[in-house]
Amino acid sequence: MKRNIHLFFMLVLVLRSASIHAQESTRYKEMKEPVLTKPPVLRKFVEAEYPKEALSKRIQGDVLLLLDVDENGKVVNVQVLKGAGYEFDESAVNAAKQFEFEPAEVDKVPAPVRIEYVYHFRLEEVETEAKPPARCCLVKGRVREKGTLVPVPFASVFFHDISKEVTTDEKGRFEVEGVQPGFVSVTVKASDYKPLTTVIEVIEGRIAETEFMLEPLEQSQYMTIVRGEREKQVVTRYSATERQLTTVPGTFGDPARVVMNLPGISRSPYILGLLLVRGSYPEDSLVFVDGVEIPLLYHFMGGPSVLNPEFLKRIDFYP
Numbered sequence: 663m664k665r666n667i668h669l670f671f672m673l674v675l676v677l678r679s680a681s682i683h684a685q686e687s688t689r690y691k692e693m694k695e696p697v698l699t700k701p702p703v704l705r706k707f708v709e710a711e712y713p714k715e716a717l718s719k720r721i722q723g724d725v726l727l728l729l730d731v732d733e734n735g736k737v738v739n740v741q742v743l744k745g746a747g748y749e750f751d752e753s754a755v756n757a758a759k760q761f762e763f764e765p766a767e768v769d770k771v772p773a774p775v776r777i778e779y780v781y782h783f784r785l786e787e788v789e790t791e792a793k794p795p796a797r798c799c800l801v802k803g804r805v806r807e808k809g810t811l812v813p814v815p816f817a818s819v820f821f822h823d824i825s826k827e828v829t830t831d832e833k834g835r836f837e838v839e840g841v842q843p844g845f846v847s848v849t850v851k852a853s854d855y856k857p858l859t860t861v862i863e864v865i866e867g868r869i870a871e872t873e874f875m876l877e878p879l880e881q882s883q884y885m886t887i888v889r890g891e892r893e894k895q896v897v898t899r900y901s902a903t904e905r906q907l908t909t910v911p912g913t914f915g916d917p918a919r920v921v922m923n924l925p926g927i928s929r930s931p932y933i934l935g936l937l938l939v940r941g942s943y944p945e946d947s948l949v950f951v952d953g954v955e956i957p958l959l960y961h962f963m964g965g966p967s968v969l970n971p972e973f974l975k976r977i978d979f980y981p
Contacts, residue, residue, distance in 0.1 A: 918967035
């Protein structure tokens with residue numbers, strides 16, 4: 663009998679607990695928040711005008727907007743949450759006001775919503791045409807001994823850019839293919855010669871021909887190498903213009919006597935018509951008129967020169 667009583671009380675407690683849970687579930691359903699069953703979908707996008715100042719300075723930007731979209735999908739209000747400057751904000755707001763959306767649905771019923779939208783301002787990238795790969799070139803060359811110009815056979819020629827090595831033939835010649843255009847580093851080695859590392863230029867579409875000079879490690883006891891600078895020939899010229907040929911005092915209008923007043927020329931004694939240039943003999947100096955030699959510059963007895971000043975434009979004197 664006692665066992666049945668205990669079971670009865672346990673059954674009452676279980677039923678009581680189930681009743682409480684049912685009441686709480688009903689109350690939760692009554693207080694449940696609305697659920698967004700369909701988000702708004704942008705149906706009409708309006709491109710914003712790119713600010714001129716930003717365009718000239720090649721500046722890009724992003725504007726974060728807060729959009730209020732009504733139950734018909736129209737944008738009724740726009741706020742800037744994070745601007746980008748350079749008039750990006752105003753341009754983005756004006757464009758966003760013209761957006762059209764498919765209405766959002768709350769509990770499967772069209773309803774107004776508030777969403778965030780980022781308007782990106784991007785510059786169009788200019789597509790550059792990809793250049794075709796450069797064609798490989800052929801390099802021909804010769805290795806010779808410096809000074810004697812004797813061909814160096816069986817020399818090693820290594821091209822660093824393509825990691826390729828070739829050997830010269832009995833005449834010191836070599837060929838290598840597959841060299842890329844541009845400046846190429848080359849190392850040349852041979853027994854009894856100092857190694858040489860240099861750079862050659864390879865032009866696309868052309869056969870590059872080059873020559874390498876190797877310096878021997880030991881010179882012959884009968885050979886002497888003299889190093890020095892080549893003497894430069896300096897040509898000095900003095901010119902007398904047409905006006906100077908007839909107006910220099912003491913020349914009596916004789917253009918040849920004008921030359922006697924130039925540096926390095928001595929006046930001939932008495933009335934002799936001679937050109938004494940830097941103490942040399944008169945016959946060591948030559949006179950040319952338009953490339954034709956004049957054997958006798960003066961008339962006999964030292965008279966005036968045979969040059970008529972009216973026919974001369976300029977006299978060039980090379981001492």
